[in-house]
Amino acid sequence: xxxxQWFHLATAASxxxxxxxxxxxxxxxxxxxxxxxxxxxxxxxxxxxxxEDDDPTRSVCRSLRPDNGVVTTRSLNFRLRDxxxxxxxxxxxxxxxxxxxxxxxxxxxxxxxxxxxxxxxxYRNGRLVLxxxxxxxxxxxxxxxxxxxxxxxxxxxxxxLGPWPEVPVEKRMA
Numbered sequence: 001x002x003x004x005q006w007f008h009l010a011t012a013a014s015x016x017x018x019x020x021x022x023x024x025x026x027x028x029x030x031x032x033x034x035x036x037x038x039x040x041x042x043x044x045x046x047x048x049x050x051x052e053d054d055d056p057t058r059s060v061c062r063s064l065r066p067d068n069g070v071v072t073t074r075s076l077n078f079r080l081r082d083x084x085x086x087x088x089x090x091x092x093x094x095x096x097x098x099x100x101x102x103x104x105x106x107x108x109x110x111x112x113x114x115x116x117x118x119x120x121x122x123y124r125n126g127r128l129v130l131x132x133x134x135x136x137x138x139x140x141x142x143x144x145x146x147x148x149x150x151x152x153x154x155x156x157x158x159x160x161l162g163p164w165p166e167v168p169v170e171k172r173m174a
Contacts, residue, residue, distance in 0.1 A: 001005045001077055003079070003080040003083075003086070003089070003114065004077055004078060004079040004114070004115075004116070005077075005078045005093055005111060005112065005113050005114065005120070006067070006075060006076070006077055006078075007075070007076040007078065007093075007096075007097050007100070007109065007110075007111045007112075008053070008070065008072040008074070008075050008076075008109060008110055008111075009072055009073065009074045009075075009076070009107045009108070009109040009111075010052040010070050010071055010072050010073055010103065010108045010109065010110075011073060011074055011104050011106075011107035012105055013074070013104055013107070014052075014074070014111075015038070015039040015050040015051060015052055015074060016034070016039050018039070018074060018076065018100060019040065019041050019048070019050055021030075021041040021099060021100060021103040021104075022041045022048060022096050022099060022100070024100035025093040025095065025103075026151055027089070027091075027096060027099060027135050027137055028043040028044075028045075028046075028092050029041040029042065029043050029046065029048060029092060029096060030042060030043065031060075033121070036053055037052070038050065038052065039051075040079070042084060043081075043088070043092055044081065044082060044087075044088070045080065045081055045085035046078055046079070046080065046081060046087035046088070046089045046092045046093065046096075047078075047079045047081050047091060048076055048077065048096065048105055049076070049077045049079070049081075050074065050075070050076050050157050051074070051075050051077075052073065052074060053072050053073050053074060053075055053169075057095060063168060063169055064166040064167065064168060065165035065166065065167060065168075065169050066110065066112075066117075066119070066162070066166060067142040067164050067165045067166065067167045068110055068119070068122060068124075068161075068162070068164045069124055070106070070108040070109065070110055070122070070124060070168065071107070071170060076096075076100075077123050078092070078093040078096065085091075088113070090140070090148055091151065093150065093154065094140075094148045094151045095151055097109075097111055097121065098151065098152055098154060100155065101123055101128065101154060102154065104128075105126060107123075108124045108125070109119065109121075109122075109123045110122045110123070110124060113134070113140065118131070118133070118134070118141055118162075119131050119133075119161035119162035119163065119164060120134055120141075120161070121152065121160055121161075126156070127157075128152070128154050128155065129156065129157050129158070129159050129161060130149070130152065130156050130157070130159075131158075131159075131160070131161040131162070132158050132159055132160045132161070133161070135158050139145075141158065147160050152167065
């Protein structure tokens with residue numbers, strides 16, 4: 001089973017723009033050559049795949065989305081490449097998400113952890129909320145035991161997030 005996290009954004013920025021923003025953030029991710037419908041960035045620990053949610057040529061299109069008020073246009077999959085580098089992977093994922101929120105402050109977004117789609121972060125209307133359920137017991141935002149919350153250098157609150165019920169994806173008209 002792969003360890004991966006999904007970051008979804010509502011932005012007009014292209015997947016190339018998002019990849020380039022990650023590379024410019026100097027967090028260890030370098031831009032990779034594009035595939036036909038996918039942009040990528042990578043480090044030794046992390047592979048980021050960036051796709052357009054509204055690309056009708058995608059082989060896998062989501063038919064449901066979390067009902068959290070964010071209708072996304074881009075999805076970034078952060079995948080652990082080397083299990084021995086999990087701390088580096090978590091650091092690059094958090095720093096990458098924060099770098100994108102800074103680069104696109106008008107873009108609403110959310111971060112889901114693992115295949116369980118645990119809500120970790122919600123950014124709406126310029127307000128950042130970190131999931132309270134992940135702020136304890138050595139989870140991602142547990143500041144007493146893990147360093148990842150210290151990487152969040154935007155104003156935030158900690159509050160319960162999700163679980164969000166799923167609703168049908170609104171089809172966009174061309």
